[in-house]
Amino acid sequence: MIRGTQQLIIAQLLSLLLTAPSYGGPTADGALKKGFIQCGVNTGLAGFAQPDSRGEWRGIDVDLCRAVAAALFGDAKKIRYTPLTAQQRFTALQSGEVDILSRNTTWTFARDAGLGLNFVGVNFYDGQGFMVTKKRNVKSARQLDGAAICVQPGTTTELNLADYFRASKMKFKPVVIEKLEEVLNAYFAGRCDVYTTDISGLIAARVSRAAVAGDHVILPEIISKEPFGPAVRHGDDHWFDIVRWTLFAMIEAEELGITSKNVDQQAQNANPVMQRFLGAKGDFGKMLKLDNRWAFNVIKQVGNYGETFERHLTPLGVDRGINNLWNKGGLMYAPPLR
Amino acid sequence: MARRLDTRQRAVLCQILLLVALCTAGWYFLTNVVDNLLSRRIASGFGFLWREAGFEIGESTLLSASAADSYLKALTVGLLNTFRVALLASTFATLIGGTLGLARLAPNWLLAKIAAGYVELLRNIPLVVQLFFWYAVITESLPAPAEALNPLPGFYLSNRGLAVPIIVTLLPLQIEHPTLNAFNFSGGVVLSPEFTALFLGLALYTAAFIGEIVRAGILAVDRGQYEAAQAQGLSQGQIMRLIILPQALRLIVPPLTSQYLNCIKNSSLAVAIGYPDLVSIANTVINQTGQAIEGVAIIMLVYLTISLTISAAMNFYNRRIALRGART
Numbered sequence: 044m045i046r047g048t049q050q051l052i053i054a055q056l057l058s059l060l061l062t063a064p065s066y067g068g069p070t071a072d073g074a075l076k077k078g079f080i081q082c083g084v085n086t087g088l089a090g091f092a093q094p095d096s097r098g099e100w101r102g103i104d105v106d107l108c109r110a111v112a113a114a115l116f117g118d119a120k121k122i123r124y125t126p127l128t129a130q131q132r133f134t135a136l137q138s139g140e141v142d143i144l145s146r147n148t149t150w151t152f153a154r155d156a157g158l159g160l161n162f163v164g165v166n167f168y169d170g171q172g173f174m175v176t177k178k179r180n181v182k183s184a185r186q187l188d189g190a191a192i193c194v195q196p197g198t199t200t201e202l203n204l205a206d207y208f209r210a211s212k213m214k215f216k217p218v219v220i221e222k223l224e225e226v227l228n229a230y231f232a233g234r235c236d237v238y239t240t241d242i243s244g245l246i247a248a249r250v251s252r253a254a255v256a257g258d259h260v261i262l263p264e265i266i267s268k269e270p271f272g273p274a275v276r277h278g279d280d281h282w283f284d285i286v287r288w289t290l291f292a293m294i295e296a297e298e299l300g301i302t303s304k305n306v307d308q309q310a311q312n313a314n315p316v317m318q319r320f321l322g323a324k325g326d327f328g329k330m331l332k333l334d335n336r337w338a339f340n341v342i343k344q345v346g347n348y349g350e351t352f353e354r355h356l357t358p359l360g361v362d363r364g365i366n367n368l369w370n371k372g373g374l375m376y377a378p379p380l381r
Numbered sequence: 382m383a384r385r386l387d388t389r390q391r392a393v394l395c396q397i398l399l400l401v402a403l404c405t406a407g408w409y410f411l412t413n414v415v416d417n418l419l420s421r422r423i424a425s426g427f428g429f430l431w432r433e434a435g436f437e438i439g440e441s442t443l444l445s446a447s448a449a450d451s452y453l454k455a456l457t458v459g460l461l462n463t464f465r466v467a468l469l470a471s472t473f474a475t476l477i478g479g480t481l482g483l484a485r486l487a488p489n490w491l492l493a494k495i496a497a498g499y500v501e502l503l504r505n506i507p508l509v510v511q512l513f514f515w516y517a518v519i520t521e522s523l524p525a526p527a528e529a530l531n532p533l534p535g536f537y538l539s540n541r542g543l544a545v546p547i548i549v550t551l552l553p554l555q556i557e558h559p560t561l562n563a564f565n566f567s568g569g570v571v572l573s574p575e576f577t578a579l580f581l582g583l584a585l586y587t588a589a590f591i592g593e594i595v596r597a598g599i600l601a602v603d604r605g606q607y608e609a610a611q612a613q614g615l616s617q618g619q620i621m622r623l624i625i626l627p628q629a630l631r632l633i634v635p636p637l638t639s640q641y642l643n644c645i646k647n648s649s650l651a652v653a654i655g656y657p658d659l660v661s662i663a664n665t666v667i668n669q670t671g672q673a674i675e676g677v678a679i680i681m682l683v684y685l686t687i688s689l690t691i692s693a694a695m696n697f698y699n700r701r702i703a704l705r706g707a708r709t
Contacts, residue, residue: 130668137423137673158671159423190564191541196661197668202435205448216565217439218575220655221664225513229655232520233540234574236564278420 068281070142071115071332079121082108083141086126086223089247090356091147091167100124104145106351107166107273107290109344111143114289114337119344128221130197133158136276143286145273147241149199154274162272163287166348168365168374169241170265171203174249177258179236184264188213193226193235195219200240203267227252241269243361250359285331291377292338295320296347298368298377303346310339320380327380338380348375414674429670430456436665438657440573452666459662460683466576466658467645470583474644475637477584478591483621485596496592503589509650511586515578516654526565541565542573575656579648587644594636598629631703638695642688649684659683 074080084092084104092102109119125141136144137159147169148154150162173192175181184207194201196219208215218235220226227248230238238248242261249256273290275283296302299320301309310321318324321339328335345351352363367373418425430453437448442461446454484496503511520540524530529539535546535558544559544566559569602625610620651658660680667676 130664133668133671134673137671154671157424159418186563189562189567196436196665201665202669205435205437208437209448215437217437218655219439219657219661219665221652221661225653225655228517229520232517233525234520 068279070275070279070282071285074115074142079123080108080112080115080143081123081125081141082111083125083127083132083135083144083146084108085146086128088147088223088244089251090243090359090361091247092124092126092145102355103166103351104147104271104273106345106355107145107293108143110289110293110341111286113340113344114285114292114331114333117334117336117340119340129195130221133160136160136274139276142282143273143275147243147271148274149269150272150274151199159277160274161277161283162274163283164290165270165272165374166290167243167271169243169269169271171200171239171267171269172242172245172265173262174230174238174245174259175236175262177260181260181262184262184266185211185213187215187237189215190236191216191218191234192237192239193218193220193230194239195223195226196221198240199267199269204239207266241271243356243359246361247359281332285333288331288380289337289341292320292341292380293345293348293351294368294375294377295380296338296342297349297375298370301342301347302350303342303344306339306342316381418674424670424672425675427675429666429672429675432670434666434669436669438662439655440571440576440657452670455662456659456666456679459657459659462656462662463645463648463651463658463660466579466583466651466656467648470580470587470648471641471644473580473584474587474591474640477588478640479595481588481592482595482599485592486599500589500592503586504593508582508586508647509653512578512582512650512654515581516574519574519578526561529561529566535559535569537561537566539566540574542571542577544569544571546570573656575651575654578654579651579656579658582650583644583647586647587640590640590643591637594633594640595629597636598631598633599625601632602628627702631699634695634699634702638692638699641691641695645687645691646684 082105084100084102087093088102090102092100092104095101105124108122108124112122113119115121125135127135127141127144127146132144132146132148133154135141144160145166147167148162149169150165154160155162173184173187175187181187187208192204192215194204194217201217201219204215204217215237218226218229220229227238229235230248231252231254238245240248242265245261249259249261253259273286275286299309299316301317301320306321309317310323312318315324319327321342322328322334322336326335328337331337334340346354349363349368352366357363363371363373365374367375369376415425417423431451433448434446434450434452434455435448436455438446438455438458440462441458442465444454444458444461446458481496481499484492485500487493487496519542523538523540526537526539526541529537529544531537535556537544537559546556546558547570549555549557557568559566559571606624606628607620610624615623648658649660652661652664655661663676663680667673670676
């Protein structure tokens, strides 16, 4: 009996010796060990993820990754980017090449259920539309029978397009090119009559690529729901929680009126909601196995959701629209941080 | 004697051990993959091939597929598109390459230099760059369908490709002419810009290599053969046709096989300019289903089968023309 107990204790001691100390799930541990988060982003989509003139990645998808880095390390710079095409993105996440996929990726049933990944929430509500040159004089997508349509492969866009034309009993010629750069070249060279993608993408293309933005019109029909969200691998709930609540913290901060500019003052605020949120009281950080000031770091270094929207999307001419807060007529709603 | 046997036994033992190690490693990787797929609940297996594809394919050869057809049919359409472009490109590359090889050896200085310049230019620029070039030339420089060039009656050249009339029935002769509707030409046959760019790029690029192979083959024929033929009073054309080329062919065929294999494998660069070949369709399928391992396995298997078939056919042809008793 005594011998058995001794063996048990020795075994427990050995297992303590042999297993590395753990902060939480394998993804957060791995990131802490290597010292950065690997973030999968778009190869270049204005407003979402695009390198600026100094080579710094900018966009709301990039800001989400920076926010997670701020939450985990207290430093939004501890991040490396992997630009991914639509076709590479899921494999990159599944294989562990990236820790987060933050790449204007539509949350769908089949992806969530069949690809071994989990969407943590929505950071942009979009919908698919069509853009044509003004001189075509097209007023509605119903007039597009027989058109050549430029589209990127491996996207929900490609499937919605086929569905829409099948349902409307119209025909079209797809011109399917993988790289965004090349597909836009084809559209602006006149290889296609129509370019289809999510409205935000159409606006970005029109602003950044058209010689005269007014020469291209976006048709009124929106043929799909495209909620974009960051995704993580199945099987690491701790990491899932960190990314999800980082996103919620950014949305909640906007609702509470906490911005990167006033976060220092707000931290002094006696309001218990603020104190809990910014980590002056309570132990929300510990529950996520993070620093107690994780949300403070996110807002201080990256900003709230509205700030990142205004920084990257407003200059392109994208309205807040349904991406406004729930109490301002939009869909952005974070569960309470309490 | 005993020692030699020992060495042999050792060798056999080594081979067996190596085989066991390889199999174990293979088994380990396979089970590891299956475990990982299961634990992350990633779908696996080839059942998806019979599901509805849901995407349209821009152009097709012989067999066409709509969004309502299966992934399997979509992949077949891609494969046929690969065959179409690779077959046509190989044929034209052989014709152009043969001409180039002869031209580089021609006594005419200008002709030889032009051929040499062509070869150096084309084979030293990466193929994918050439594809972008041809695609840009076609889409940027040609007019919109409404202002299409009309070089021959019924032929229309625009940035949507070349539309040509097609014979529907021979007796009575019925010809379908392309007509312009709201956006594009319909009716007739349309050679798309994607196909044309890929075809041009592949054919011209491969031709540069074939030209060098032909030239090397001809130069390798002993000079004595040429002189002997001249002494017999044969004309230049006869010497080439009857004496030099049949001998050169033996040297040309093996490297030519590699060029055909390269041509079909290079056709997978279609992805860059949006021609729906096998790889392009398979990539889309992988992305829509998330089943990368199965998709890549299909691509590898198909290319391997095609390449081995071409190799076998060319080896058969090579054996027929090779010198009897020569080592091939």
